[in-house]
Amino acid sequence: MRAYAVGDRVTQFRYGAGTITEVNAHHTVIDFDDHGLRRFVSGIVILEPSATVSPQKASSRPKRASRAKTS
Numbered sequence: 071m072r073a074y075a076v077g078d079r080v081t082q083f084r085y086g087a088g089t090i091t092e093v094n095a096h097h098t099v100i101d102f103d104d105h106g107l108r109r110f111v112s113g114i115v116i117l118e119p120s121a122t123v124s125p126q127k128a129s130s131r132p133k134r135a136s137r138a139k140t141s
Contacts, residue, residue: 072119074098079120082110087122 074080078090080100088102098112103125 072117074117079122079124080117081120081122082108082115082117087120089124 074090074093076090076093079087080090081087082100082102085100085102085105085108088100088105088108090098091101091107092099093112096112098110098115098117099107100110101107103122
């Protein structure tokens with residue numbers, strides 16, 4: 071079994087390409103491009119290295135409208 075690190079791009083057969091966001095001896099958390107965050111048992115998850123580039127995600131925080139200054 072290959073050891074993966076945070077930030078590695080991987081592919082999982084069901085969810086496709088994603089980026090590892092957390093990994094330890096028990097769990098591996100992957101932020102998939104099309105399916106969001108998923109948590110797997112590290113000892114049994116089957117992953118393949120991916121050469122795909124991580125897509126730019128939109129900010130989850132809405133922008134505030136600027137107010138005109140009054141004097």
